[in-house]
Amino acid sequence: MSQTILITGANRGIGLALTHACLRRDDTVIACCRDPYHAHSLHQLAEVYPTLAIHQLDVTRGEEYLELKQAIGDQTIDLLIANAGVLGPELQAFGQTDYHLWAEVFAINSMAPLRLAEHFFDNLKDGERRTLLCISSIMGSIALNNEGGSYLYRSSKAALNAVVKNMAIDLAGDGIHVLAIHPGWVKTEMGGEGATLEASDCAVTLLETLDKLPAGTTGQFLRYDGEPLAW
Numbered sequence: 001m002s003q004t005i006l007i008t009g010a011n012r013g014i015g016l017a018l019t020h021a022c023l024r025r026d027d028t029v030i031a032c033c034r035d036p037y038h039a040h041s042l043h044q045l046a047e048v049y050p051t052l053a054i055h056q057l058d059v060t061r062g063e064e065y066l067e068l069k070q071a072i073g074d075q076t077i078d079l080l081i082a083n084a085g086v087l088g089p090e091l092q093a094f095g096q097t098d099y100h101l102w103a104e105v106f107a108i109n110s111m112a113p114l115r116l117a118e119h120f121f122d123n124l125k126d127g128e129r130r131t132l133l134c135i136s137s138i139m140g141s142i143a144l145n146n147e148g149g150s151y152l153y154r155s156s157k158a159a160l161n162a163v164v165k166n167m168a169i170d171l172a173g174d175g176i177h178v179l180a181i182h183p184g185w186v187k188t189e190m191g192g193e194g195a196t197l198e199a200s201d202c203a204v205t206l207l208e209t210l211d212k213l214p215a216g217t218t219g220q221f222l223r224y225d226g227e228p229l230a231w
Contacts, residue, residue, distance in 0.1 A: 002051075003129060006030040006077050008059055008116065009084030011039035013188035014135065017199035018081060021207055023049040030072060032057035032084075059084045059112035060104075065119040077120060078129035079210075082113035085135060088152040102152045109156035114163050117171075117178075125174050131210070132171075134164050136180040136221065143230035161221060161231055168219030177218035181206060184224050 005022050009015040010031035019031050019042065028051040033039050036054045046052045055071060057064050088105040089098055113134045117124070124130055138144060140157025161180050168178040186202050187195040202224055209226040221229045 001128075002026045002028065003078035004028045004030070004076060004127065005079040005081060006032065006072075006120065006123075007081045007083055008032045008057060008112070010054075011035070011042055014183055014186055014199055014202060015081075015083040016041055017203035018083065018206070019052070020045060021200070021203040023052055025207070027051065029053070030055060030075075030077070032068065034058045059115070060107045062115070065115060069119055072123065074126075075123060076127040077123040078127040078131070080116065080120060080124050080132045082116050082132070082134045084112060085109050088156075092150045092152050094149075094151070097151055102155075105152045105156045106159065109153070110159040110163060113160060114167070117167060121171075121174075121176075124176060130174075130176045132167065132176060132178045133210070134160060134178070134180050135183055136160050136164070138182045138223075138229060140180075141221070141230055164221070165219055165231070172218060177216065179218065180221045182221070182223050182229055 005027050007015055007018055007029060010019045011033035019029050022029050023045060030053050031042050032055050033042070034056070036056050039054060042054050046054060055068050057068050086105055086108050089101050117132055124132065137157045139150060139154045140161050142158055145154065164178050164180040171178060183202050183206065184197045185195045186197045186199050188199055206224040209222070209224060212226065221231055223229060
């Protein structure tokens with residue numbers, strides 16, 4: 001059965017791959033990005049898939065959530081994917097902290113998924129699947145951190161994991177399921193040249209994993225292939 005899926009950061013990388021994978025499954029996709037005008041890959045998909053709608057959303061700008069909410073109205077959302085994220089500056093070792101940039105990384109990686117959920121809560125609650133998926137990272141795991149460094153990115157994803165756990169508890173009574181997903185080391189602009197996983201393979205496997213999860217699964221931190229991860 002086709003679903004309605006809203007994806008942030010949909011113009012490139014994992015977000016674009018998820019958008020394409022969902023469209024191939026005959027889903028309706030609300031693809032959001034900061035600059036739709038220059039989102040050429042999305043416009044190419046829109047020429048092929050009439051169920052794709054492209055909208056502007058800079059996840060750090062509160063007024064754009066309101067504009068998007070007005071644009072989609074009461075349209076139900078089955079799956080909400082908070083994918084937009086940034087790695088932050090190259091230098092993130094001890095003694096190199098840029099505190100202004102740290103706040104920017106937090107605004108995108110940690111705060112935006114909560115803002116997304118709060119603005120589109122009613123749309124999601126009225127959907128069939130009622131699932132909020134947050135793209136996290138194994139680098140946000142406190143238990144698995146044996147390398148240090150990357151202060152901005154690690155802390156922002158650890159904070160996101162805390163937000164996911166909180167939302168899973170707070171929204172359980174509304175039947176909304178909340179998950180944090182580590183997508184693997186993906187060949188994207190953020191992942192870099194050494195990455196081992198194609199974005200298209202990640203997207204397909206991730207969607208298959210969601211389909212296989214037991215009903216009611218929530219408050220979990222998982223790899224894209226379903227393997228549980230330590231918080």
